[in-house]
Amino acid sequence: MKNLFLLLSICLIGISSFAQKLDYDTKSNIQYYNSAVNKTDSYINERCVLDIYYPKNSKGFATIVWFHGGGLTGGSKEIPEALKNKGVAIIGVNYRLSPKAKAAKAIDDAAAAVAWVFNNISNYGGDPSLIFVSGHSAGGYLDLMIGLDKKYLQKEGIDANAIAGLIPFSAQCITHFEIRRENGIPETQPTIDAFAPLFFVRADAPPLLLITGDRELEMLGRYEENAYLMRMMKLKGHKQTRLFELDGYNHGMTEPAFPLLLNEVNRIIKEKNKDKTPQK
Numbered sequence: 001m002k003n004l005f006l007l008l009s010i011c012l013i014g015i016s017s018f019a020q021k022l023d024y025d026t027k028s029n030i031q032y033y034n035s036a037v038n039k040t041d042s043y044i045n046e047r048c049v050l051d052i053y054y055p056k057n058s059k060g061f062a063t064i065v066w067f068h069g070g071g072l073t074g075g076s077k078e079i080p081e082a083l084k085n086k087g088v089a090i091i092g093v094n095y096r097l098s099p100k101a102k103a104a105k106a107i108d109d110a111a112a113a114v115a116w117v118f119n120n121i122s123n124y125g126g127d128p129s130l131i132f133v134s135g136h137s138a139g140g141y142l143d144l145m146i147g148l149d150k151k152y153l154q155k156e157g158i159d160a161n162a163i164a165g166l167i168p169f170s171a172q173c174i175t176h177f178e179i180r181r182e183n184g185i186p187e188t189q190p191t192i193d194a195f196a197p198l199f200f201v202r203a204d205a206p207p208l209l210l211i212t213g214d215r216e217l218e219m220l221g222r223y224e225e226n227a228y229l230m231r232m233m234k235l236k237g238h239k240q241t242r243l244f245e246l247d248g249y250n251h252g253m254t255e256p257a258f259p260l261l262l263n264e265v266n267r268i269i270k271e272k273n274k275d276k277t278p279q280k
Helices: 004-018 042-047 105-124 138-148 177-182 222-236 254-276
Strands: 024-031 049-055 061-067 089-093 126-136 165-169 208-213 241-246
Touching: 049 061, 049 105, 061 105, 061 138, 061 254, 089 105, 105 126, 105 138, 126 138, 126 254, 138 165, 165 254, 208 222, 208 254, 222 241, 241 254
Parallel strands: 061 089, 061 126, 126 165, 165 208, 208 241
Antiparallel strands: 024 049, 049 089
């Protein structure tokens, strides 16, 4: 287990670099599929929208794409308050929900939304090389699916390895329980198939920071799923997989995790800037 107080102290130091006097703007309900796709399905047209909160007098900023939780059956796009005014853009995404659509459609939507960010963030002043993908629970599952199984973003013309970092909160790493439910598989029956992030462990994936609540308080085996994903990523040769367990927090562990997310964004930005510095 990690010491939560030490981690948060470190994070507060890292987050201070984000503290800038910037003006922010919000654009809401932007459709991330093109008009041709939107015309094919009224639910896509209604549901597949995103909000962008960004520093309007800044250039080259990082962007965090945030997918809400809700078991792939509920929830709505959000711009978490803890991520505001930190010098980065936040994009909150809606995606199709079961049972109105098959649960797996949410993965397609997540990929389409992230592709929209890659193709459009520069129009708002953002740096397309600094796009981070995060989210809680079902949202974390979507992060991992589009970040590890490259086919989803490939369909949108994007290389998943262009993501600067994957930072899921309490993500399902086996096949999501709603997809299992649709196929008559109980939530206590573990399954690893083509809808499981664990099926797609690979050495060349973007940096991966896994964050969960306390293993004794988390939903089902959520900590253990993440621990197994970390182990298998390392065995595959991935050099940047880490796991933080937040002692004393249950599945609703977002508030203490937000500083860790911001600190990871800051860390990766510094690493990228270091790589750009000419060698003497």
